[in-house]
Amino acid sequence: MQISEKITDIREIRSQLKEPVGFVPTMGYLHEGHLALVRQAREENESVVVSIFVNPTQFGPREDFRNYPRDTERDLAMLEPLTDVVLLPSPEEIYPEDFDTWVLPGDITERLEGAARPGHFRGVATVVIKLFNIVRPTRAYFGQKDAQQLAVVKKIAADLDMNLQIIACPTLREPDGLAMSSRNSLLTKEQRQEAAVLYRSLARAQELWTRGEKNAGTIRLEMTELIEREPSADISYISIAHPETLKEMLHRVKPPALVSLAVKFGRTRLIDNIVLE
């Protein structure tokens, strides 16, 4: 496994990789969810590149950039059996002092995470396009857990004519249903127990839908009531929307429908989603 901190080095290493190349961009502090992406990249490509970069431009000024969990040594040990190249750039390597060009996705970022986190998807879009240009992958792998991020990445790659495939991978869950996330490590023991309500509320939505409930308002209300029973849960949003445009379904649910939510437990904000087919 080669480890590269410089863009010029990665270009050199990249040019010698066997095609096709699978790429998994991450912010590190890896868990089984990331490894599932890397394993899928391994199965579908001759070469696998993983980046570990906690991207400062996708965090708001009051968000947890400094606090975001990091453990590079452990990450590298986990990647070793599966990965050909790890890209480990510094913030200064990706954003030199005079950096001043942004990739701006449009309407799709004005809802959900984009509404709650102004500038977040500008940072995501910019770093993703930069990493794609550096790595030039055949396929790039993203988790379905970050559903809006996935929709944004697909949109910007299509709109800017990036020549690669975006592959969506299913969300991995803990035994109680909590979606795997690096941020779970920031929860207290009590918050961690309460956080299982996210998946329970999504499972409830699925159950209602399967039973024939088509009223988006009814489904949202049942989810809200379930989550509000947990003392420290603070709902940011509960949404039922089209999975690509993210346009909210205000009344009737029309499949496929992305049911997504963001809930804060103390200072830690968690997201999760399912798709009703």
Add this chain to the structure above:
Amino acid sequence: MQISEKITDIREIRSQLKEPVGFVPTMGYLHEGHLALVRQAREENESVVVSIFVNPTQFGPREDFRNYPRDTERDLAMLEPLTDVVLLPSPEEIYPEDFDTWVLPGDITERLEGAARPGHFRGVATVVIKLFNIVRPTRAYFGQKDAQQLAVVKKIAADLDMNLQIIACPTLREPDGLAMSSRNSLLTKEQRQEAAVLYRSLARAQELWTRGEKNAGTIRLEMTELIEREPSADISYISIAHPETLKEMLHRVKPPALVSLAVKFGRTRLIDNIVLE
């Protein structure tokens, strides 16, 4: 010479071109200035791709998009001896109905043309990144005449880690010094004669600089007075600035200094520049 209107076709054709590939993006209505770019691309590369696309997103709502001169048949005849592939996409091919992602250059676009034409460089940057992603050239050729465009393209290519070289080519001029431009065809006979003052004013700046004049205000003033003698000339700006950052030199001229100007003759707006070394 192959002519391609579809992105999927150009990708297919591109994959069979011999490396290195030189690319000249144009808005058509070609003149000797464009052909000089194409000739240089021909000399420096195994394959040459030219695009003809009048990019709607770089024109303001009150600008001359509809009025912009077009003559594709003549363009193709001029390119035939020099070019392997001409990319001739429709606006709908480049901007499908749901297109909604923009490349936004920063501070560098707030001056000169960017200040006079809000949104212009957002359109330029977006189409250039799209064309680069479609054509994947080794080198791309731009005229020094559009000095700020050149600076913007260099900046976005560097900031977004595009893996190609941006080559600047000198401005070609008519016998009286007027910089070649497709927009010259829109001038009346009187305006065309008056327009020669642009180059005379730039030559005057060069002369003053060579003689030891270091006061930017003095140089700007002499240029202004010269241009104002022409009855229909309407100055948009006269600037002495750093060629890369475009930061204005308010007092002392420090080489290299880009002397650039925009002047309207009736409804036609012309630009030109020289660099003081």
